[in-house]
Amino acid sequence: MGIKFVSLQGYLESIVNWFVPESILKDADKTKNVRMFLISHLLGPLLGHPITIFLLLQDPNPWPQVYVLGASLTLFWVFPFAVKYFGRYYELLAFVSIQNLTFAILWGAYNYGGVSSPFLIWVITVPLLAFFYVGSSWIARFAVPASLILSMALFYFIYLNDNTFPDNIPLTSMVEAGLISALCACGYVFMMATYYTNIVDSQSELLKEQDRHDLTLQELIAAKDDAVAANGAKSDFLAKMSHELRTPLNAVIGYSEILLEDAELESRGEDIADLQKISAAGKHLLAMVNDVLDISKIEAGKMELYIEEVDLAGFLNDVEFTARPMIIQNSNKLYVEKDDNVGVIESDATKLRQAVLNLLSNAAKFTQNGRIELNISREIVDGKEWVSFSVTDTGVGISDEHAKLLFHNFSQAHPSISAKFGGTGLGLSVSQKLIQLMGGEISIESQVDVGSCFTIRLPAHAEHGVGSLIIQDEMPEAAIENKDTPRVKDIIADLENDADKEITTIVVIDDDKAVLELIDRQLSKQGYKVITTDSAQTGIQLTRSVQPDLVLLDIQMPETGGWEVLRVLKADKATRECPVAILSVVDERRKALELGAVELISKPFNVDKLDRLIEQLNKSRDEKDHLKKMSA
Amino acid sequence: MTMVLVVEDNPINRDVLGRRLERRKFIVRYAEDGPAGVHMASELKPDLILMDIGLGEQMDGWEATRQIKANDQTKDIPIIALTASAFASDREKSLQAGCCDFDTKPVDLPRLLSKMNLWLQPAKIDSEALAKQA
Structure with missing residues (x-):
């Protein structure tokens, strides 16, 4: 019996689930309400129709009152389909359904017994169902009670008009109708209560389960962090060890080879063989140390790619x-x-x-x-x-x-x-x-x-790896956005369509005239307006007067060092906002960024790197414009 | 005779490398740190410099190379960088600093010699050409 009940419940559950629209499933609370709504509509008419059938048998002139009641109750079976296909109007559907229920109850009560009708007890289900269907919202709190009062008032006015209730069936039948109605109402409320308890139980079980999972997850995360930290420490240790091991190995390999050369010169066969073994063992050890170093670097995520x-x-x-x-x-x-x-x-x-x-x-x-x-x-x-x-x-x-x-x-x-x-x-x-x-x-x-x-x-065309794509490396937000627009060509095409946003004027300051000429040629070819100068002073003045979109500044300059120029540009209000990229043969990127440069481009000068930088600058400028517009 | 300046702070490495080069009839001079290397480069004008990169805190091999390359008198001397770490980034940095080539330690002498020969050759041809002109 228990098993049968369970399987019946499971069957019912699957029917209910079939009606729940996918758009609602994401919202757990709403899903709970919809399920209550569905169970009520699927089974409710089964508990209402015994009354209809009884009345049909008892009422000598059932038309129209019994037929209207039957139609009203049957209409409930349409609602689950309406919810399935018009899920986003769920609240409206619930409200309409409650109006239908109110009508059916009052219609039944009016026609069979009036104020003392055995069907009137069903009225208490109306506010109850409203809360089941839409939760504690304004619909359940205000709209449903208000509409209930209105409907009752309406029927009361009809009564006032006629000054009497219809007398459709004899009083003796009314007793039986009262029994059936009370039983069905009990059955209905019992069913809804049971189903509600089930849902609440399963939800609290779910919450508990979720709590347990959260706890496990936290433990796992902590354990993983520990493991990562331990692994990082291991890798660091191995890297240091490997490095330290090389120095003594240098001595072992170096001196064994010197002795080997001596032995070969003096043709000491036995020594040659021994020294070869020392040398070979040393080299083997070195290969191993190198491999360990490589692996620890890879595992620590420190292996850099140079594409x-x-x-x-x-x-x-x-x-x-x-x-x-x-x-x-x-x-x-x-x-x-x-x-x-x-x-x-x-x-x-x-x-x-x-x-x-x-x-x-x-x-x-x-x-x-x-x-x-x-x-x-x-x-x-x-x-x-x-x-x-x-x-x-x-x-x-x-x-x-x-x-x-x-x-x-x-x-x-x-x-x-x-x-x-x-x-x-x-x-x-x-x-x-x-x-x-x-x-x-x-x-x-x-x-x-x-x-x-x-x-x-x-x-065949590797992605730029750790540390090689310097521009992306230090601009994580921009890098994330780049994922959506992976092709530089696309971005450039976009920029070309949007010509007014493009960086146009570039001032290049470098004491090496050959470099200036080279950069000038490369950038002019791409349509940039390039102004070059080999003097730091001129460069600063130019930047002030021209307000270029970008300054390329060589760092190794004789009179005024490039760093000094950068400091001057960043200290001056007139030039502070102008992005400066440092050209350098030395990897002093950190210093460059600290002093206010937007990027360090290593020499020999690579146009691609500059392109990427300009693209980033355009992007951040667009964002700034966008923000300004938003706040305006 | 070809003169090689070995700039190396570790005495063992200096000794091993220097002795093996001397056996191959190079004149070898030694500098223990970066500033000494820069100084000796302009004093001695060696035919080639072997430059260790990890030269202690005072000045690394890259900086020493840049200074040698910045001096008109020494800028044409080929410099081969030697470093204990075999990473591409070191090679890149060495070439950017002005080294003409790069090799890893411990030194594989035949390999290093072939690299040295490559960079010594043009210098020799040049000096011959100059001698002829004179």
Whole structure:
């Protein structure tokens, strides 16, 4: 029985849920009200219609009073559909429904018994339902009671007019009608109360559950913060350790090589072998220290990317040249797929080189008298250009099971391998992390005793990484906005459409005339109005009189240092607001910003960086204008 | 004979590098810190300078390089930066400061020698050309 009840309730629940419109689901309180509304409308008529049927049987002339009552009660079944499809008018629907109920009750009471009608007790459900449907709002507090009083007054006036109530059924039937009505009213109120309790219970249960989750979440956050802090401390420690370890290693490697040279000159065979071992061990240790340093830097989020244009043909030549000595150690042959049209990518050449060389050195290490291939390919997927470097060997290969572990720190396919082949077990892990930093991935396909193929796949145009995109780095809000407008070209196009907002006048102050000429040419070509001067004094005066949109200031100037010029510009009311960007060969960005510059652009001068800066300035200026308009 | 100025604050590194260079018939001169390096560069006019970057608090190798490059008398001397950290940022900074090349410590002598040769060659050709003109 209990089970049946539960399943019936579940069934009912799913029907109710079907009617709740999605737009309301977000609001938990309103959802509760709507559910009360729905349950009342779905089941309510079932408890009202027994009365209609009884009256239909008892009343010798049921038309029109019983039919009107029946229609009014049946109308309630339309409301759930109305809520489902016109959910945003829910309050209005609830009010209309209550008016319908008021009408049905008063109509029934008027026609069957008047003031002493057994149906009149239903009136108490009206204000109750109003609170169930719309909560404690002005509708339930004022509109519904007011309309109830009005309706009752209306029927009272009709009565005054006729001076009597209709006498539709005999008094004896009225007793039965009273019983049925009282039972149905009880049933109805019981049903609504039960359902309401259920909802309240489940909500408080939900709240408790939510509290528990919040608590767990807080604990998790605290634990994660601790872990992050601990990991950061670990990384810092490793970075310091690695650095400190290098100095004594310098001595070990350096002196062992001096002694080795001596021994070689004097042909002391035994010493040569021993010293070679010391030197090799020192170098191995150094490689390990370097790898640990790399990993700790990556994990601490301190690994910086330097994205530059990489000419792949030159890159491959360089890699091949560097890799050849280690390839021939095991009598392997290296084949590099060379195609002069392989083109240019934007990437961090040093890190990419490190990763490719690592794959080649692994291939060389685990292949004897074999063939090692380096292939390069480009593809476009979903409009994004990718480049792949794959290193294929005919070496020992690796099982799938071990392949999974390969990219973990200090993991080689088998402990015996490091004994036989050497290596730190960190190389692949470092390479994988470096490539991931550039938005790519290293994957492996391998078969034991047949060979392996490692593939580096990364975006041909890397996103600027940590610290390299200086302008975004220190302007977080602007950077966040940039996410929506990722393409510089789009922004420039926008600016072109909106020509009056564009930065137009730029004053360039640099004592090097060659630099001035170069900047002048580059910027004029892009449509900027450029004024150049090689004198600091002139530069300050120009800035005062011209009020340019941007000043580019070289910091290494002989007479008045650039810093002094910046100080003068920022101290003078007339020039204080003018953005100044510092041109410098030294990375003194912090100092520049502290002294009031908007940015430091490193020399050699790079137009792209300037473009980005101007774009940012335009943006912040637009925002300022916007704010001014808003406050005006 | 080719004269190399080694600017390096660590005595062990200085000794190891210097001795190995001397064996290869370089005349080696030593400076222990940045100011000494700048001074000796203009006094001795070496053919090449090997510049450690982490030279202590007084003046780092980049600053020393900038000063050497700012002096008309020494601005043409090729400077190779040496640093213990192998980060690209150091390389970038070194090149920006005016170094012509960059290598990491511990020194891989064959690699360093090939870099030194590359930068010593034009100087030699120039001096030959000058000698001929004279």
